[in-house]
Amino acid sequence: MVHGGAVGPYRRKHLSQLEPEAREWLEKTGFTVRDEALWQAALTHGSMGEKRDYERLEFLGDRVLGLSIAQWLFDQSDAPEGKLAQRLNAIVSREMCATIARGIDLSEHIRISRQARADGGRDSDNILGDVMESLLGAQFIDNGFDEARELVQLLWRPALEGGAGESKHPKSALQEWAAGSRRKPPEYDVIDRSGPDHAARFTVRVKVHKVGEAEATAASKGEAEKAAAKAFMEKYA
Structure with missing residues (x-):
């Protein structure tokens, strides 16, 4: 069978x-x-x-x-x-x-x-x-x-x-905050990549013009962007 x-x-x-x-x-x-x-x-x-x-x-x-x-x-x-x-x-x-x-x-x-x-x-x-x-x-x-x-x-x-995902994604929250504050959209840049392909680490910087910037490091580009957006919101929003 x-x-x-x-x-x-x-x-x-x-x-x-x-x-x-x-x-x-x-x-x-x-x-x-x-x-x-x-x-x-x-x-x-x-x-x-x-x-x-x-x-x-x-x-x-x-x-x-x-x-x-x-x-x-x-x-x-x-x-x-x-x-x-x-x-x-x-x-x-x-x-x-x-x-x-x-x-x-x-x-x-x-x-x-x-x-x-x-x-x-x-x-x-x-x-x-x-x-x-x-x-x-x-x-x-x-x-x-x-x-x-x-x-x-x-x-x-x-x-x-447990309600995972019920709160807004940090990148979406930052995008909406920037728009609501009449700022330019946030810009994300990979400023460092280290480690082998199967255990890579990405450092991403996010900045909003005339407001500031924040950085974060994670195992993927997407997760680093998410963490950087969260750090930015905690710092400036």
């Missing part, structure tokens, strides 16, 4: 199988493991140099996550489209995915090279977020959308019920 329409290269038997500890952790967390090669790929970082890693599964899992959260928000709220989109963007963000990943101790089970690990890859928001989504992609392939959606709603429940 094929579960969830699983197809493609992950069925090849020559791929290595999961370590018993990884399978035990996956099943304890709520995933249902049928095709071990699929889940092995979902946990494998590109630095391992293997034919299959998590990238394609991350692409799929991102869509599974987005639809699962969008349906929950639609069913649970009468909020207008703009508010739904605001919450969705916050709840499916890379930062939130990394937070969920840390909450289930995902980092201990990522298959990553020694060098990438030494560079901080196991604690990178980018890698943790990507692997979290790849696991959702594997859950979808191996077990179908209903089970994948149930798991998303279980793991993301604190964020969903």
Whole structure:
């Protein structure tokens, strides 16, 4: 029997199988493991140099996550489209995915090279977020959308019920503040980028003409812009 329409290269038997500890952790967390090669790929970082890693599964899992959260928000709220989109963007963000990943101790089970690990890859928001989504992609392939959606709603429940994303995004808040104060739109510039690709750090400066500027550093350009906008608002607004 094929579960969830699983197809493609992950069925090849020559791929290595999961370590018993990884399978035990996956099943304890709520995933249902049928095709071990699929889940092995979902946990494998590109630095391992293997034919299959998590990238394609991350692409799929991102869509599974987005639809699962969008349906929950639609069913649970009468909020207008703009508010739904605001919450969705916050709840499916890379930062939130990394937070969920840390909450289930995902980092201990990522298959990553020694060098990438030494560079901080196991604690990178980018890698943790990507692997979290790849696991959702594997859950979808191996077990179908209903089970994948149930798991998303279980793991993301604190964020969903805790009101994540209900407050306005800092960049939107700054944009509106600038417009309301008759100022030019805020300008964002990346002033520094450091670290390897899998553990990069971005420093962004935001400035509003004739008002001032603020800086922040984060694991992605988007998160650095968000943090810089927040710092600006705290300083000047």
